[in-house]
Amino acid sequence: MKTKKMKCMMAMALMLCLMVSLFSFGAYADANVSCTVNQSIGTIAVNKGLGNIQSCSYTGSIPEGLQLSYVGADVYLSGTPTTAGSYTAQINMETDNGPSSFTLNITVSEAEVAPFP
Numbered sequence: 453m454k455t456k457k458m459k460c461m462m463a464m465a466l467m468l469c470l471m472v473s474l475f476s477f478g479a480y481a482d483a484n485v486s487c488t489v490n491q492s493i494g495t496i497a498v499n500k501g502l503g504n505i506q507s508c509s510y511t512g513s514i515p516e517g518l519q520l521s522y523v524g525a526d527v528y529l530s531g532t533p534t535t536a537g538s539y540t541a542q543i544n545m546e547t548d549n550g551p552s553s554f555t556l557n558i559t560v561s562e563a564e565v566a567p568f569p
Contacts (some may be wrong), residue, residue, distance in 0.1 A: 482554055483499060483557070485529060486561070488533075488560065488561050489535065490532060490534065493530065495529070498527050499554055501524075501527070501552070503547035503549035505527070505547050506546045506548070510542060511541065512542050514539050515537065516533070516534045517533045518530070518532075536560045
C-alpha cells in the first residue's frame with residue numbers, strides 16, 4: 453500500500469516539475485515581420501502567449517508608424533511604416549506566469565515602382 457502511494461506521489465512531483473519548467477520558460481520564439489513603406493500591415497499577432505500580460509515594454513526600435521499593443525496573452529503589431537530599414541526590439545512582458553521576453557525583427561522595404569511600358 454505504501455509503495456503505491458509513494459509511486460503516486462513521485463508521479464505527481466514529476467508532473468509538477470515538468471509543468472513548472474514548461475510554463476516558467478522566460479523566452480518565446482523570435483518574431484520576424486517584413487513589410488513595405490507606406491503600406492498598412494493591418495494587425496499582426498507577433499506573439500501568442502500562455503499567460504495574460506500585466507505589462508509590456510520594449511528596448512531597441514520599431515519603425516515610425518507602427519505600434520505594439522497587447523490583449524490577454526498576445527502581443528500585436530499594427531500600423532503603417534513610414535521609413536525603410538531593419539529594426540530590432542526586445543519585447544519584455546510581465547505575465548501571469550512570470551516574466552518573459554522575445555525579439556521582434558522588422559524589415560521595411562521601399563515600395564517597388566513598376567516601369568512604364
